[in-house]
Amino acid sequence: MEDDTRQRLLDAAEALFAEHGFAETSLRAITTQARANLAAVHYHFGSKDELLHAVFARRLKMLNEERLARLTALETGGGPVTVETVLTAFIEPSLRLRRAGVQGERFTRLLGRAQIDASEALRDFLRDQYAPVLERFQQTLGRTLPQLQPGELRWRLYFALGVLSFTYAGARLPQMPFAARLVGDEEWLLRQLIQFLAVGLCAPPLEEGAEKTA
Amino acid sequence: MEDDTRQRLLDAAEALFAEHGFAETSLRAITTQARANLAAVHYHFGSKDELLHAVFARRLKMLNEERLARLTALETGGGPVTVETVLTAFIEPSLRLRRAGVQGERFTRLLGRAQIDASEALRDFLRDQYAPVLERFQQTLGRTLPQLQPGELRWRLYFALGVLSFTYAGARLPQMPFAARLVGDEEWLLRQLIQFLAVGLCAPPLEEGAEKTA
DNA sequence: ACCTGTTTCAAACGTTTGTTTGAATTATCT
DNA sequence: AGATAATTCAAACAAACGTTTGAAACAGGT
Numbered sequence A, B: 001m002e003d004d005t006r007q008r009l010l011d012a013a014e015a016l017f018a019e020h021g022f023a024e025t026s027l028r029a030i031t032t033q034a035r036a037n038l039a040a041v042h043y044h045f046g047s048k049d050e051l052l053h054a055v056f057a058r059r060l061k062m063l064n065e066e067r068l069a070r071l072t073a074l075e076t077g078g079g080p081v082t083v084e085t086v087l088t089a090f091i092e093p094s095l096r097l098r099r100a101g102v103q104g105e106r107f108t109r110l111l112g113r114a115q116i117d118a119s120e121a122l123r124d125f126l127r128d129q130y131a132p133v134l135e136r137f138q139q140t141l142g143r144t145l146p147q148l149q150p151g152e153l154r155w156r157l158y159f160a161l162g163v164l165s166f167t168y169a170g171a172r173l174p175q176m177p178f179a180a181r182l183v184g185d186e187e188w189l190l191r192q193l194i195q196f197l198a199v200g201l202c203a204p205p206l207e208e209g210a211e212k213t214a
Numbered sequence C: 001a002c003c004t005g006t007t008t009c010a011a012a013c014g015t016t017t018g019t020t021t022g023a024a025t026t027a028t029c030t
Numbered sequence D: 001a002g003a004t005a006a007t008t009c010a011a012a013c014a015a016a017c018g019t020t021t022g023a024a025a026c027a028g029g030t
Helices: A004-020 A027-033 A040-044 A048-078 A083-099 A102-117 A120-144 A150-169 A183-202 B004-020 B027-033 B040-044 B048-078 B083-099 B102-117 B120-144 B150-169 B183-202
Strands: none
Touching: A004 A027, A004 A040, A004 A048, A004 A102, A027 A040, A048 A083, A048 A102, A048 A120, A083 A102, A083 A120, A083 A150, A083 A183, A102 A120, A102 A150, A102 B102, A102 B150, A120 A150, A150 A183, A150 B102, A150 B150, A150 B183, A183 B150, A183 B183, B004 B027, B004 B040, B004 B048, B004 B102, B027 B040, B048 B083, B048 B102, B048 B120, B083 B102, B083 B120, B083 B150, B083 B183, B102 B120, B102 B150, B120 B150, B150 B183
């Protein structure tokens, strides 16, 4: 059976959704790029929404499992549990995806976008996928940074994920050299990124009256 | 002349574009919310694209001018030129917009979104609006942080804008308490944000062989 | 009151959209 | 080879979209 029509559809959808967004990408653009018939989308996936869902499902589960595995390895004696190593455990799996090829790069771009422009339905799906991961990382970071109040830590984690999403989404800013697509440059960029996030997370708490924690 | 039809259209478009995105918002949804006729959009603006353009034009020019004015005031003796004060000069004007009312909040949300999901045409427009501002702030920060290479500073600035965009866009993350909509909470959040960005920008340079500057 | 220019309105236009259909084609198995 | 299921295909569907039209309603000035 020619089931790689399915893969070609997923690849094309991944690329076009990442580049132009969900609503502005037509099924005809996807099926053309995938060299497939228009009706193939509904045959293999049922609807455009379920196609998007499948694009995420294809990679997200494994990605988050690898994040948790690295964190567990770290905590069960695999190395020092510092803010940097915990951050690396979270980021490295996604960076591996990017290094694995242009499709992985597109997926991370789509993932970054989705944090901001996802519809409510997709947000629910992403929340289910991310919640346990973020929960675990937040707990571990809370032990590494006991001086921070829970609300403080949570917002810093929020900021950190913002940087990551923004960078993966590849938001173009003026004067930004996007020669940083070479892998060598990405390694350098990763260190810059991790340092930026680490010092932000490690900053001393802003002392004043206890804030609402939640 | 009933020219506040124009304003109502801009308000409705601002709100709906910010909440659902450009492509997923129909002119009919906008004109319904604005209690205006469908054709009013083309009468007042010419097209949907030009409506979006007008939504940005209405506030963005003044916003960036205020940013530059605050930076100039700082540099011409208005206070100490530190990373924190420069950051505040950039952020405060947008925060004032948010404090001014729900429409300002919506605009900043739209602005945050646009950094990631803007079409190429809109990106050109935003680039023209942002380029001189970012240029000036980058220069000033370069003088405040002379130990950083230009490429390093630029990327840190990029990360900082990412956090800001992400936060303004109001990306929902699991476990995030969005009771932080009260103004009091926003003030606290602003201090958290500025500290996070400041320590990230001020971090010591990663010393190693000179990287490509560009 | 009349004219003139501006603004609103309901209705329609032609495209494009996601989706469905039913026949044709291809693969799989006995 | 023939029967059965899986997949592809061209064509059409209704709905929604941005846009256009031309007449109605309104405004201000003389």
